[in-house]
Amino acid sequence: MGRAPCCDKGNVKKGPWSPEEDAKLKHFIDQHGTGGNWISLPHKAGLRRCGKSCRLRWLNYLRPNIKHGQFSDDEDRIICTLFASIGSRWSIIAANLPGRTDNDIKNYWNTKLKKKLFGILPQRPPSTFVHNINQTPAKSFPGLGTSYSTTSSLTAPSVVQSSDGSSCNQFSQSNMDSYFYNELGDDENQKLIASSGDIANGLFHF
């Protein structure tokens, strides 16, 4: 027996929101608030939508002061710094960027920033790659309300000679994503951010 669905899947509309639906949702929340219950909200608002869908639509597009469009260099830097500290905790990163939503930042990271920082890396994750994060309050990050601890078992980066003769660590992209916040100290993460030129080549120095 599976988990009970959050709504009657057969009786709800899916796909893009129409302007009429947006208006209904916005009007209802303006008048009554969310009432602390997203599941019953669509029925009350006269919408044939799943509560979760309403919540997403409101949080990502309809609520006041949402900022869309181009990310600034400052925002880029904040995203990169926080990602280095806490990984893909998009909601926490979004909390540090007023007007931006976690969905926006996630999309931006996946489509633009990742490429900007890493370049296009063709490697697949190594077969020995194992990734496991436990969310328990142990390690704190300055400026963030939440504490996290992380554990992991990662394939070590391969050490290669760089052009200046010194040794570097070479990562695959997915390995790097996790290595960022699992293995490096805060100081090392800061160095990592500072060396985005090397990162673009898949190389960086510790």
Next chain:
DNA sequence: AACCGAATCAACCGCCACGAT
């Protein structure tokens, strides 16, 4: 102008945390 692959992004899915009972 037509086609096709790549890029983008809105929306959905499923899991987990947490509060209420």
Next chain:
DNA sequence: CATCGTGGCGGTTGATTCGGT
């Protein structure tokens, strides 16, 4: 303490748009 319901989150999908040929 156990169970249940809901909110919240991150990963993923798929439709649409864009750009190159």
